[in-house]
Amino acid sequence: LIIINFFDQLMLDHVIYTTSRGSVTLGDLLKFLIILSLTIIVTRVITLYLRRYLKDKISKDVSETILKFVYYGSIIVVFIAILPMIGLDPSGLLLAGSITGIILGFASQNIVGNLISGIFLMIEKPMKIGDQVEINKISGFVSDIRIISTLIRTYDGLLVRIPNQQVFTTNITNSVSYPVRRFDINFGIRYSDDADYAIELVKGLISKEVFALISPAPSVTVNELGESSVNLIARIWAPTSEWATLKTNLVLSTKKTLEDNGIEIPFPQQDVYLHAVTEKNMIPKDLKQIPDKEIESVANYGERMIY
């Protein structure tokens, strides 16, 4: 302000040019340039601090987009605001910009939708880079969260790009959001096996596993009395990072331990009882056997054969 007043008082009342809004002096021009320069410097400092702040919070791509938006956005806003200083009317520019904006808006509805969804995703943070998620039946690791789309690396190594609008409006299942996760092992034993003994064996296995958590406590219970087996369920909590390995190990060791202790996991089975056929219900011996072709063509074959 001191500098600006200095220009006002001492020097620069010399008119350079005249527009419909009035005459523009050398001082006006210098004021315009100083404000614009200061804006650029201040915006650069802000973006520098913002870059440091966002460094570990969001991906570099996203942070760079935000920083560019802040940097150029601030300069454009200030530039338009100080245009009257050099005798230019920004209303025409704004009108042209508005019309262009409307046209572009209609033309790029999806892009804007994705952009806004991307911003909301960054605020809501349902996932972060590296998380294991399922979005719209696509499972994998979050590779990047960009302003328009989210990239997922599937477990079989494919890159899937999902528009942020779709990510925002669908269910997101984050497998690693919490520090621990539970898994269930369902298994059946024969009705003749001792269920208490089977429970004791599986509990022993769980207690030996380093990553099977003590709290929340694991449980092994009889879940239901099935058609072919007594069905048991073991519920185990594990650190999220160890969940898959522990599950794989425990499923195998459960099978082996039960088998080693004479407890079998039965196949589905059905008991069939056969009764001896009495003389009365037997087919008469003198009944003539009908060839197959004829049997197919005769209606009510069963009734005719019996009676």
Next chain:
Amino acid sequence: MMYGNYDLPFSVKKGGISVSMDKSEKLWIYKRTFGEDKVEKQIIGDGKYITINPVEPLNTPKELTPNLMIEFEKSLLLAGGTIKTIILTFPIEIGVFISDKENTNILLLDVFTQARQKFTLYGSVSNGIICKHWKSAIYSTSPSLDHMQEGIIELTIRNTTSDWVSISKTIFNAYGMKLYYEDRVFMKAHMDILSKNTAETSFDTHHLGEGFKIFHLKNINTSKEAIEVYNRKLVIVPLKFEMRLGF
């Protein structure tokens, strides 16, 4: 006792653990056997020496958490405004370090444990913290232990509230742990009860000269300060643990 400094080559055996380092042509071969667990590493360079000492029990089977929860076998009731010192046990991991003669440029070569390992969750599923779990009885004097498996913590509990509190567990941060060893392994810690559900734990980082209230060490000056794994990491982290979800 296996703990100490060794010039190369060396070989030491104790309680089913065998550690050795021998020269094979131009390479040093490090071998460690503990049950079915075998480790073998090759090292290039002369003028090194080996230090074997107890380390924070949070390195094996993998560094999952820096927090150790010691659950008391029986809850401890403490009157308001009182300070009591108790003794607890903690699991030990054994670290093998290689360094220059001047004890500079130290590298953790191997770490293993004979102690039982288990993990638990402190707090709820949505906002809890994973901790290494250990269960200990409360002792008033130093118990007799296998010092290759267990160490002792002298824990001073200060109840700053005016009410009785029931304490069933304490949690320590590995970054603050300070281990000493002589004919046994020990640490000195504090637990300040700040409110009904909040406590803060920390370790005494003063040298042994400050003394221990309960221990009666044979030669306090011969006790050695262990090379720690966590303290050597160049990170700025809190050394205390705040138990906000009950104790």
